[in-house]
Structure formats: structure tokens, C-alpha cells
Amino acid sequence: MINYIIQVVLFQVLFVAVYDFFLSKETFFTKNRWYLLGTAVLSFVLPLFKISTVQKAVPKEYYILLPEVVLSPQKVIEKASWYQSFNYLDVLFWIGCLLFFIVFLVKLERIIRLILQYGVARKENYKLVLLPKETKAFSFFNYIFLGKDIPSSKQEKIIQHELVHSEQKHTLDLLFFEFLKIIMWFNPMVYVYQNRISLVHEYISDAVASKSDKKENYINHLLADIFQVEHISFINQFYKHSLIKKRIIMMTKTQSKKVKQLKYLLLIPLLGSMILYTACSSVKLSEKRSKNIIKENMSEVEDVPFSSLDKAPTFPGCEEGDRKCFNLSMMKFVKKNFKVKLADSIKEISGKKRIYALFKIGIDGRVFGFKVRAPHPELKTHTIDMLKKLPQMKPGEKNGKIVRTGFVLPITF
Template sequence: MINYLIQVILFQVLFVAVYDFFLSKETFFNKNRGYLLSTVVLSFLLPLFKIPTVQKAVPQQYYTLLPEVVLSPQKVLEKAAWYQSVNYLDVVFWCGCFLFFVMFLVKLERIIRLILKYGIRQQGNYKLVLLPKETKAFSFFNYIFLGNEIPTQKREKIIEHELVHSEQKHTVDLLFFELLKIGMWFNPMVYVYQNRISLVHEYISDAVASKSDKKENYINHLLADIFQVEHISFINQFYKHSIIKKRIAMITKTPSKKVKQLKYLVLIPLLGSMLLYTSCTSEQDTIEKKSVKQPIKVYEKKDGKIVEKASSGYQSKYLDLYLGDGMPSTREYAIDELTEEERDEYAALLKSFNKIGVIQLKFRVFEAENGRRMVALGKPSIEKYKELGKTTQLDAGVVPFSLLDKAPTFPGCAEGDKDCFNKSMMKFVQDNFDTSITKGLDLTSGKQRVYVRYKINKDGNVTGIEARAPHATIKEHVEALVRKLPQMQPGEHNGKKVSVGYTLPITFEVK
């Protein structure tokens, strides 16, 4: 969610920058209104779009799943008092939402109170509310509020101006941003957008109202007196001192040439780059989706097509199987993209093959036709496999375990000894995992699991550390723990030192 919000704010900054530099000085007021409204909506939608072809073109990194490290019962800690487990960031967020919701209701109540207190005069297609002993002038939907102290000769021009707001539903725009502020009160760009749209509303009304009179006379109405202002952000105000200078400048401005509408085309490369950016990034939710067991489907390849074998459906599993030669052409998943249930099943399957001594050249996960994920157990020739690896995996700079000539070596182990590597990693975690950091964390009773992903680079150093944990405190601790790993002897492929990725699962119980 944090990544999503950052992308939303970033896109809004870019959209507003384009507006300020290219469009705000032009007289295409209605188009500018449409630009501001559409881009604020687009900023929320664009991070959700992922272009599959772009995602597939970006080489994925592959990680070897290490044996699970289970912490001993002596390291299991009790849950602490409730106040130690409160997520104060969430508290601040919801308090802010509540405060802005109350402020919204207060503003709405002030308008309703004015209507009920002073009554309505039906005037054709609008309703007039006269405010005694006031010089305010503003509109809300088809209600026009007019101070009784405003001279009679000036009222007609003010009403004409406010009717444009009413007829073009400008209040809807302002209410939209008011509601947006309730959930995004911390986002400064919402306030910037609201300021820009309010100014565009005034430009639109001025452009229409000034046509019926000389521009000089209309400008005099703006400058004649100092009027009070009703400080309600979702009403259209005739007199607002901070923007009168800009309004006068725009009224007297020569209409922009139509060719300048081509400036809106700058949106095309901007949107393209945003879509490319969102397609090349992904966000892993801290709350994982749960898989459902289904009768297993076993696939094979016949005449170049992947088909279901007749032996399918003999038991229920989270993952399907692919037993054909070669690899499927569907989307491939990294191990840490699987759900917790799928990773457990994958690890159990991998362990069972290791026990019987089967050398599995390929042990990868792909998307099946039914939307589930399938483990590919095909065994093509080594030459074919290495050729495939060079074109799809080695470009990513991280080599899968099955392609290595020599696996990385933990200090104190024999060169390339995988078993010693696994045992050394397990001992390192058990010796260095400080379970006291779980004090005060509101963790659900039962088994809790942490996944930490990292690489051993060409120099034998640990890099690219990313953890997924049930709590941010545990995540930070595990990442710091892996950073303490000693320098190792790097893996080799085709006589060259290469980077190797790992995924390390750590399990502990909470009572």
C-alpha cells in the first residue's frame, strides 16, 4: 500500500507540473478543467495497471529455497501488553480521516444553516438566499447566496457569474476534492489540485459573464469594494482577494490560438512512461492470498501443445504438475511470489526428490491454463537447458542453483558443499535471531513464518536483502541479521563467478 500511495502522489506531481508549465496560461478553460479532473483520477488508476508483455520482457530473478529454519520452543515469547502492539501510524491515519470528515460535515452544516435561517427565494432556474448585513457572494449547486449590503446595480453581474458555476456543476468538482481530502488528508497534492480547479472555475465564469458587458466594466465590479469572504472550501466565491489579480489577467488575455491545444498531446508520452513504470514494478502485499486445494491436474506436451494427462485428479493439492519435455511458455513465478501454502508444498516436493537422489535439472513454477500454478518437472538435455538459461535467466545476473557448476561456499565448508551450506545457515540464524524483539508485537497465536530473500554476488558478499514478515519490527531484524552473514566463496557458472539468489524461510511459534 505504501508503494501504491507513493506512486499516486508522484503521478499527481507530474500531472500538475505539466499543467503549470504548459496549460495554465492558456484560455482553454473547460479543457483545463477536464485535464485536472481526469488526471487526478488517472493517478489512482495507473498504479493498478500492469502490462503483461512488458512484465514478461523484463528478466526475472530466480532464488533457491533453503531448508526452513525452525526456532526452538525456548525462543518463543509471550505477547506483551496491548499498548505495546498498537500500530500508531494507523491510529494517526484514521484520526486524520475522522478529523477531516468532521470538518466536512461542519462546512456542510454552515451552508444548510444559512438556507434554513434566511429562507429561499425562487428565481427561475436558481434559488436566491439573501444574507442580511453581509457583503458575501457565493454559490452552492443552484443556490446563490448574496449579501444584502451588496449594491443593487452590482447584483445582476454577480448573479450572472454565479449562474455559470451553477449550470456547469462546479460544486461537484469541489465536493469531489473535499471527499478526497478525507481519505488523503496527508497528500499535499490534493490541496494543490483543489486550488487549481477553483481558479479554473473562476476563469470559466468570468469568460462567460464578461461577454455581456465591456471587460473594463466587469473588472470594475471585481475591484470596486472589499468584500467579506465565506471560508468554505467547496463553494464558488465571487470575491476572493487572493485570485482577483489572476482573474483580471486572464480576462484581458488574448484568446489562445487553437494550435496551442496540441500541448495536451504531452499527456501521451507522460502516460506511456507512467504505464511502463508501473508495469516494471510490483508490490507484494503483507497479507498474502490464501490458496485452495483442488484435485491435481497433470500436464504434458503433445504436438507442441500443453494438454492434461488422463491421470489427473487423483488427489487434492495446491499446485498442479507439468511432466512434459521442455518448459511451458506461460508466465513463470519466482518462489517468493507463491502463497504460503504453495511454498510449503513446493518445499515438501523438493525435499522428497532430494531424498530419493533424483537430479532434477528443472524445478520451476509456471502458470497453468486454469489460472493455478504448476511445478514443471521436465528434464530436457543439459545443452538445451543451458541455452535456455543464457537467453532467459543469465541476462538477469542471477543464476539458478541448477545451472551452477559450483555452488556458493559457506566459510568452513568444503568447496561447493550444499549440505554444509544449509546447516551453517541454519546454525547462523538460530544463534543470531534475537527473539526478544517480538515482545510487544500483536502477533496471532500459532506458527509464524518469515521469508528473507538475498543474493550472494560475484564477490561473495550478501546483497539485495528483502524480507517478508508478519510485523515490520521482525522484518527489519531479519534483514539486519542477514547483513551480518560472512563473506562467502561465490558460485561459478561456465568458469565465471556469478550471483546466486536464495530464499530463506524462518518459522517460530507464538503462544
């Protein structure tokens, strides 16, 4: 998961870099809007891409984490302390999601409260909410919020501007990034994306609204007064001081030549590079896990379910591919052949003991590749000797081909 998140953030950085350097100063506002929305979605999809030809070049081994075998029924196995089983990163992630969801609800409640408090004047294409003693101006879907203290000479221009936001569903864009902020609150690029698309929304609305009047007059409306700002990230605000200068520069800019739309073709090599990187990195990660599966903490081995195989290896006496029977047979085998008394006789270790054993079932069904991590050398030797007694089995299958399958067996006593 961490590798996936890193790739998402990396791809978003690259997409935004291309936008800032090549596209942000062009007047293709609608195309830029869809570029930002599309690449935000692609950044989550691309890390899932796999190229079959690249994947097939590397032989696969499927590691299956078997159920833990608990021995020594005569003893009470110590319960792991709550903090030992605590995944702090998961807890932190969900706390962050909860907090940002609460923040979102608070913002939404502020908008609903304004509607209920001041009422709605229904117009032909929108709903107007007049705010007494305010100079705020913003929209949310087809609701336009307008401060009564805004001069009447400017109200019509502002409404025209906000109507563009409403008609083009700009609120949906902002809510999309608001959702991303909830599930990826730790990712700064989500905030960058939301900032960029908010500015594009203003460019689009300015371009449409300024057509009904001279641009000079429209610009004067932006500069005439200092207005209040409502600090809600998923509303479209007419007066946002940090954006006004950029909006004026863009309105006075000469229309970009059509040939400059070729800049969007930069996406093709960029996407190709990202897909190739994703495929290659997943192969390298798979190889690394295979080589270091015992060297690193065995508790972090990825749990690959039996369902990843078309046919699971078959333990003698079980029906072909019977996963439940395989697990039970392995459990019975360990309980029958593991010498608990040997572990009890070792004075150097005390309390709960855990062994992680790895073995493989080859394409001929023979068991091999024994690797064990144990708290004492004698236990390691004994576990390997025990695993060597495993009977020959029927190998597993994937995509109609017999495959070598690896197993991780935790033993606790």
C-alpha cells in the same frame, strides 16, 4: 501501499507541472477543467497498471504467508503487549481521515445552517439565500448565497456569474477534491489541485458572465469594493481577493489560438512514461522482495493469499489444491518434528521465541531453498533439518503453468 502513495504523489506533481508551465495561461478553460479532473483520477489509476510483456520477462515466485504454528502447549504463550501489535502509521492515517471528515461536516453544517436560518427564495433556475448585513457572494450547487449589503446594481452580475457555477456543476469538482483531502489529507498536491480548479471555475464563469456586458464594466465590478469572503473550500466564491488579479488578467488576455491546443498532446508521452515507470518499478520491487525476504524483517513479508494461484501446491494425503488441508498438514508436521525441548535447553534465550522459516516448492514438487531466521544458531540448524524432512508435493499452478512457490512459516514457542 507506501510505494503506491509515493507514485500517486509523484504523478500528480508531474501533471500539475505540465499544467502550470504549458496550459494554465491559455484560455481553453473548459479543457483545463477536464485536464485537472482527469489527471487527478489518472494519478490513482496509473500506479495499478501492469504491462504483461514486461512482467513476463521476469520469472515469478509466489510467497505465501502460512498460519503461525504455536508450540509448547504446556506453557502459556506471552501475549504481545498492545503497543507491539500497534501499527502507528495506520492509526495516524485513520485519525487524520476522521479529523478531516469532521472538518468537512462542519463546513457542510455551516451551509445548511445558513439555508435554514435565512430561508430560500426559489427562482426559475436557482435558489437564492439572502444574507443580512453581509457582502458575501458564493454558490453551492444551485444555491446562490448573496449578501444584502451588496449594492443592487452589482447583484445581477454576481448572480449571472454564480449561475454558471451552478449550471456547470462546479460544486461536484470541489467536492471530489474535498473527498481526496479526507483520504489523502497528508498529500499537498490535493490542495494544489483544488486551488487550480477553483481558479479555472472562476475563469469559466467570468468568460460566460462578461459576454452580456462590456468587459471593462465587469472588471470594475470586481475592483469596486472590498468584500467579505466565506472560508469554505468547496463553494464557489465570487469575491476571493487572492484570485481577483488573476481573473482580471485572464479576462483581458487575447483568446488563445486553436493550434495551442496541441499542447494537450504532451499527455501522450507523459502517460506512456508513467505506465512504463509503474511496470518497471513493480518488477524491481518484486525482485527486491524475493532477494531480501529473509534479510529484512520477516514480519513485513507481503501476505499473498493462496487465491493468487490457480492451483495451490498439494500436500500428500490432501485433495488436489486443498488449501485448508495444506495448512493443517504443515501445522501437524511442525508440531510432530520440531523439538521444543531443544529450545527450552538453550539458556541464552528466554521468554517467547519466534522463528521465521522460508522454503520453496519447485516445479518438480521437491522442497528446497531453506532459509531461517532464529534467535539461536542451534534453532536455525534444527529448523532447516526439520524442513528437509518435508515430503515431495504436487506443485502449484498459475495461468495453466506449473510455478515455483515460496512459503514463509512463522513458528512460536
